[in-house]
Amino acid sequence: MQQTVKASFPKWALLLGILPALFLQITMGIIPSITTFILSFTDISGVKGVPWKFIGLANYKEFFFQQSTRDLLAVLRNSLVFCIGVTVIQNLIALFIALALNSKLVKGRGFYRSVIFLPVVLGVLVTSYVWLNTLNPMEGPVAKLIGLFGLNSGFFTSASSALAWCIFTQIWMAMGYSMVINLAGLQSIPNELYEAGEIDGTTGMQKFKYITFPLLWPTINVNIMLAIIGSLQSYQVILFTTGGRNMATQTLSARVVFFAFNINSGSGAGAMRQGYGATWAMILFIFIFAATLIYQRAVKRREEIQ
Amino acid sequence: MSRNFPLKVLIYTFIAILMIVYLFPLFYALNTSVRTKLDYMSNPSGLAKSIHLENYVEAFKKANLSAYVGNSIFYMAVCTTASILMAIFLAFPLSRGYLKIGGFILGLFLISMFLPDGTIPQFQILLRLGLYDTRLGYMIGMIGGGGTPLLMFYVYIKGIPRDFDEAASIDGCGYFKYMFRIMIPLMKPAIASMTIITAIGIWNDIIRAIIYLSNKKLYPITRGLYVFRGQYQVDMTQQMAALIMVAAPLIIMYAFLQRYIIDGVVAGGIKA
Numbered sequence: 019m020q021q022t023v024k025a026s027f028p029k030w031a032l033l034l035g036i037l038p039a040l041f042l043q044i045t046m047g048i049i050p051s052i053t054t055f056i057l058s059f060t061d062i063s064g065v066k067g068v069p070w071k072f073i074g075l076a077n078y079k080e081f082f083f084q085q086s087t088r089d090l091l092a093v094l095r096n097s098l099v100f101c102i103g104v105t106v107i108q109n110l111i112a113l114f115i116a117l118a119l120n121s122k123l124v125k126g127r128g129f130y131r132s133v134i135f136l137p138v139v140l141g142v143l144v145t146s147y148v149w150l151n152t153l154n155p156m157e158g159p160v161a162k163l164i165g166l167f168g169l170n171s172g173f174f175t176s177a178s179s180a181l182a183w184c185i186f187t188q189i190w191m192a193m194g195y196s197m198v199i200n201l202a203g204l205q206s207i208p209n210e211l212y213e214a215g216e217i218d219g220t221t222g223m224q225k226f227k228y229i230t231f232p233l234l235w236p237t238i239n240v241n242i243m244l245a246i247i248g249s250l251q252s253y254q255v256i257l258f259t260t261g262g263r264n265m266a267t268q269t270l271s272a273r274v275v276f277f278a279f280n281i282n283s284g285s286g287a288g289a290m291r292q293g294y295g296a297t298w299a300m301i302l303f304i305f306i307f308a309a310t311l312i313y314q315r316a317v318k319r320r321e322e323i324q
Numbered sequence: 325m326s327r328n329f330p331l332k333v334l335i336y337t338f339i340a341i342l343m344i345v346y347l348f349p350l351f352y353a354l355n356t357s358v359r360t361k362l363d364y365m366s367n368p369s370g371l372a373k374s375i376h377l378e379n380y381v382e383a384f385k386k387a388n389l390s391a392y393v394g395n396s397i398f399y400m401a402v403c404t405t406a407s408i409l410m411a412i413f414l415a416f417p418l419s420r421g422y423l424k425i426g427g428f429i430l431g432l433f434l435i436s437m438f439l440p441d442g443t444i445p446q447f448q449i450l451l452r453l454g455l456y457d458t459r460l461g462y463m464i465g466m467i468g469g470g471g472t473p474l475l476m477f478y479v480y481i482k483g484i485p486r487d488f489d490e491a492a493s494i495d496g497c498g499y500f501k502y503m504f505r506i507m508i509p510l511m512k513p514a515i516a517s518m519t520i521i522t523a524i525g526i527w528n529d530i531i532r533a534i535i536y537l538s539n540k541k542l543y544p545i546t547r548g549l550y551v552f553r554g555q556y557q558v559d560m561t562q563q564m565a566a567l568i569m570v571a572a573p574l575i576i577m578y579a580f581l582q583r584y585i586i587d588g589v590v591a592g593g594i595k596a
Contacts, residue, residue: 022421022422022423022424022426023420023421023422023486025417025420025422025423026422026486026489026490026492026493027422027489027493027498027499027502028499029422029423031498031499031500032416032417032422032423032499033423035413035414035416035417035499035500035503036413036414036417036423036429038406038410038413038469039410039411039413039414039468039469039470040414040429040432040469042410042464042467042468042469043432043433043436043468043469043470044432045449046442046446046449046464046465046468047436047442047468047470048432048435048436048439048442049442049445049449050442050443050444050445050446050449051436051439051440051441051442051445052439052440052442053442053445053448054440054441054442054444054445055440057444057445057448062448064447064448064451066451066452066456114338115342118335118338118339119339121335123328123331123332123335124335124336124339130339130342130343131586132578132582133342133343133346133347134342134346135582135585135586135589136346136350136575136578137346138589139524139574139575139577139578139585140528140571140574140575141524141527141528141530141546141574142528142530143528143530143546143549143550143570144528144549144567144570144571144574147353147549147563147564147567148349148350148352148353148567149349151349151352151353151356151560151563151564152348152349152352152353154368154560156368157367157368157369158368158369159348159352159368159369161369162369190345190346194589195589198586198589198590199589199590202590222331247437251441254530254531258530258550274441274443274444275443275531278443278444278447279447279534279535281534281535292444292447292448295444296444296445299440299441299443299444300440302440302441303439303440303441
């Protein structure tokens with residue numbers, strides 16, 4: 019934090035300028051976040067005029083003991099698989115893409131970069147529908163292609179492969195972010211280091227191991243953290259592709275909107291139970307907290323070993 | 325032919341695969357959208373035999389896009405303008421260090437990433453204020469001075485000398501006049517970048533549109549596309565036509581402004 023300097027303008031004017039943003043941040047940001055915790059102990063519904071009360075730990079009891087253990091385990095497993103799948107695959111490919119598009123051997127880099135970034139601009143609804151169309155199990159192009167090898171798949175409609183295709187679609191959509199951040203990181207590595215390395219006779223692989231990777235690591239680390247948090251919070255691709263028809267693609271964040279807003283299901287079982295939804299949101303919060311903590315610990319331990 | 329040749333082949337193969345994975349689905353959506361239903365049903369993965377624009381006309385009517393496009397433009401204009409102005413007036417005193425509580429205020433904006441999701445209480449607040457299913461209620465959660473614009477402006481303003489502030493105040497120029505006449509014009513590149521990113525985010529919103537709006541007169545364009553799927557599930561050709569119409573403004577804008585967009589994302593990524 020920097021020191022306070024003498025303002026050139028009256029304080030009241032500066033504060034007046036801040037006020038609208040501050041007011042919205044407190045009323046629409048911070049207070050709701052904290053209130054999620056409080057609502058998780060109530061049976062509040064999303065329908066106006068319905069009476070509600072505090073019910074102690076009943077929501078948490080329902081979460082752990084009264085719902086089907088098989089469903090709960092499926093949700094936790096799906097969240098974990100979705101998070102690890104997205105984080106690992108997206109960051110690995112984004113690293114390769116950034117290295118390829120930063121290489122002077124490649125012509126037309128700007129065009130490739132634009133294409134890979136395009137889905138970020140198109141947004142989640144367009145992305146989901148584009149892939150629903152392409153992965154049409156009834157003689158869609160990909161179905162035909164794998165049919166040539168004697169394979170077939172229900173894609174988003176099959177319980178065994180739906181989650182994998184959700185992970186794929188999520189990565190397709192968000193790859194541009196990771197790529198662009200990696201490219202910015204690569205471009206900030208001073209050229210002199212590579213020149214010095216060349217004088218010392220480093221090979222291509224050594225260059226990557228001793229110059230590129232260590233200097234890019236802080237950037238990759240940011241990307242990984244963003245992917246862990248983002249993938250655990252994100253349910254939109256799942257919502258718009260599989261629609262949560264069965265438990266195969268349900269994750270913690272998808273369940274939050276399922277219970278609270280009843281938008282992730284064909285059946286009416288969600289019923290705007292926002293107190294119970296808030297409980298799921300708190301469990302998700304703890305899950306994210308734990309995941310980032312475990313990741314940070316692992317990174318620290320690795321750095322200590324080296 | 326050099327020792328780099330095998331590496332080059334490898335890299336270009338990798339890029340070629342990526343380009344197919346990224347461009348084919350979009351091309352296929354376009355292809356689907358110009359086929360007749362019969363042609364599509366007989367062979368979904370085939371090429372369009374001839375170009376039919378009837379799907380576009382039909383989809384435009386069924387998804388009610390002519391009504392929704394106006395809503396989307398309205399939401400985008402209001403939310404983007406308000407958010408960018410708020411972020412500018414927030415970032416300036418914080419970046420300059422003019423306020424003792426500046427650090428605390430910045431903290432209030434950065435901490436939300438580490439707090440539980442507040443969607444449900446936010447809905448309760450707006451519901452109880454009678455703002456459910458209103459334009460204001462839909463927009464209010466999308467307006468804010470925080471996030472990427474705050475961080476980008478915070479850094480950008482540091483690069484603008486404080487001498488300007490002093491000179492203006494000595495000349496008796498008021499704060500708000502100074503901001504609009506001098507500061508905002510100096511921040512143009514950063515503002516351009518953040519305006520586009522914020523606007524795209526609002527144009528693409530669908531979750532808030534599902535949660536907060538039930539009156540069809542208030543729907544943004546994405547909600548038109550969403551309704552389409554539920555109602556006309558079997559007709560892929562019309563759905564893809566609607567999709568192309570929703571995506572086209574974005575793609576055209578992207579083609580011209582991508583440099584600004586990508587700069588903005590980099591600023592957002594580096595913050596963390």
